[in-house]
Amino acid sequence: MSAPIGVFDSGYGGLTILKELKKQLPQYDYIYLGDNARAPYGPRSFDTVYDYTLEAVKWFFAQGCSLVILACNTASAKALRTIQQNDLPLLGADKRVLGVIRPTTEVLGNFSTSRQVGILGTVGTVQSDSYPIELAKFFPDLKVFQQACPMWVPLIENGEFDKPGADYFVKEDLGQLFKQSEGIDTILLACTHYPLLEPKIKSFLPKNVELVTQGSIVAESLAKYLQNHPKIAQNCSQTGQLRFYTTDNAEGFEKQASLFFGQKIEANHTDLV
Ligand code: DGL
DSSP, rough: OOOOOEEEESSTTTTHHHHHHHOOOTTEEEEEOOGGOOOOOSOHHHHHHHHHHHHHHHHHHHHOSSSEEEEEEEHHHHHHIIIIIIHHHOOTTEEEEEEEEEHHHHGGGGGGSEEEEEEEEEEEEHHHHHHHHHHHOTTTTTTEEEOOTTTTTHHTTTTTTTTTTHHHHHHHHHHHHHHOTTOOEEEESSSGGGGGHHHHHHHHOEEEEEEEEEEHHHHHHHHHHHHHHHHHHHOOSOOOOOOESSSSSHHHHHHHHHHHHOOOEEEOOOOOO
């Protein structure tokens, strides 16, 4: 039996990915889950992010999903590999969980001329070193500089992303990144929340620096994946429907979600059981 594709984030950020999935692959059905009650994941330990993410993955499987996208860099960095290697074999041979780091690192090097890229992410993503490790496989000549931006997710989740108060933290963290190297010509927003800060970040960046977001990259990669894995694609239903769930209050989620998704949505609460 076919079922929707599951899309997971700690909160609202994954909606910036879902928006692109819907644009590029509108025929599929999607279930979105934001673990808003326990967000942010960025400062949490590996074990905690793994436990929370595994709970979410099991919830998606209980809804019938065979394919789940971790549309969260922190969960992709801290939980994906263990889930793929240790848990999936027990949860079902036909089940798949994919993340956002691999598809991004497969193409990021193509954007850079100076061969120096900057990665902006949560503390968890940066500490995991997932980006430098993965990028070294695809673009061994690339120099990778990372900067954690711990205040950005709270600013975004609290609606401060377009207010002057965010300027200080954006300038500060970009400054810290360029302090590591002035030769960086490509910056990746390696957190699915950060696209909301894109206009502000751009306003502080030198003109020659390209700012890369992940939504379209992840959507293109998923399209290819589904083409190359027809059996998995067959398990994904195609009636173009979307459903949204949050572990926190549904009304609150609906209000904020449209900022990330670009249109009004209706949400449901779930306790993940
Ligand atoms: N949106 C998530 C990411 O891509 C993380 C936000 C959080 O800290 O929960 O990393």
